[in-house]
Amino acid sequence: MTKFKIAIVAGILAGGAAVAADVEPMNVAFDDYGAVAMSLTGAAGNVDEGIKIYSSRSLGNCVACHQVSSLPDVAFPGEVGPTLDGVADRWNEAELRGIVADAKKTYDGTVMPSFYKTSGYIRPGNAYTGKAAEEPLPPILSAQQIEDVVAFLMTLKEE
């Protein structure tokens, strides 16, 4: 773990995007409640990118299950998960990062998919082709995409 930290700090100091220092999916440090304190990339998330990832079917597709009032342009938000209005009042950044990376660490048995996980699946497929795929699979979202979505979620405050 410390090696990653040093790499990330070095990346920040150098002002770079620190791509090389991305925490790999199997190395993400979840605490006992499912929170992830450390940024997965060391770089700040981009809110606009986060909105895109959140809303598009081919990326996070979070809208399939969640509703956010500040995104009225998103047609047909789903109802499978709770509304995310004010979600940043309920959770801090580390907790939100943990939920997006692997929600099952926060909520046992939740239907919410794990977005930063590469193995341990039953009959893993190659995206939506229905064909078999070998693990490790690419995670559904990249480290930076997780950070972008978290940055967007952090803007969802009501208080």
Next chain:
Amino acid sequence: MKLKALTAIVALMAAPAVMAGGADDDTLVINGEIEMVTKTAAAPHLDGALDEVISGWHFREDDTQVMQMDDFDNPGMIAVDFATDAWNTAEGTEGKSCADCHGTPEDSMTGVKAVYPKWNDEAGEVRTIGTQINACRTERMGAEPLKLNSGEIAAMEALISVQSRGMPVNVAIDGPAAETWEKGKEIYYTRFGQLELSCANCHEQNYGNYIRADHLSQGQINAFPAYRLKDAGLVTAQNRFRGCVRDTRAETFDLGSPEFIALELYVASRGNGLSVEGPSVRN
């Protein structure tokens, strides 16, 4: 633990009106005469899972619902006409048609759809209508089996289903079928694919909710085969299963595989008590 429990409660309170969509209260009568049971108490084997079983018809928009209420508006009925011709057409080395062994569909097929999939003693396996049709073709007609995802087989299943419309689904889950049924149940609750979703995650835990633009039903198959407006064609239950499994980013099973036969038996049994509706209309 404290944090986990607390936040779970907050999440619950923050949830939008659960079951906002729900099932509607419309009544399904076909051609103004065949009354359908579209909601009824769940069979005892669903204890703890569902109290009430509900036809997928209740989760569709009014304009789609109406198309199923009159055979002239139901595009699935065209397939029934097509299959009636096939029923009377001799094929294969034996020079026989379905009619040569079974007479008219009205005479011989009434009640069949209601009890399928069903254990076949001679073959020592559970058969779906599709695999039974193919067994007749290969064993009695000397004809090639039909592809299980073909329009021909869906149409023949529709012709057979129509003879039982309005009769209650009554699939046997005990005796020699029990082992296959258990296997189907296990598949129903397995969280497949990279999205790690089981049939139950969507159709038991979340029916009535929207998942994006789709209004989740209980995933019942009493109304199959179904004419899907989106595909402009009739699809069988296993066709639908394949699409749902694919949507979990999983490797699907083949139509006619032991897994899908077991799953079809299990899912059919979840609809025990609902009326046979096929061919239905879906978006």
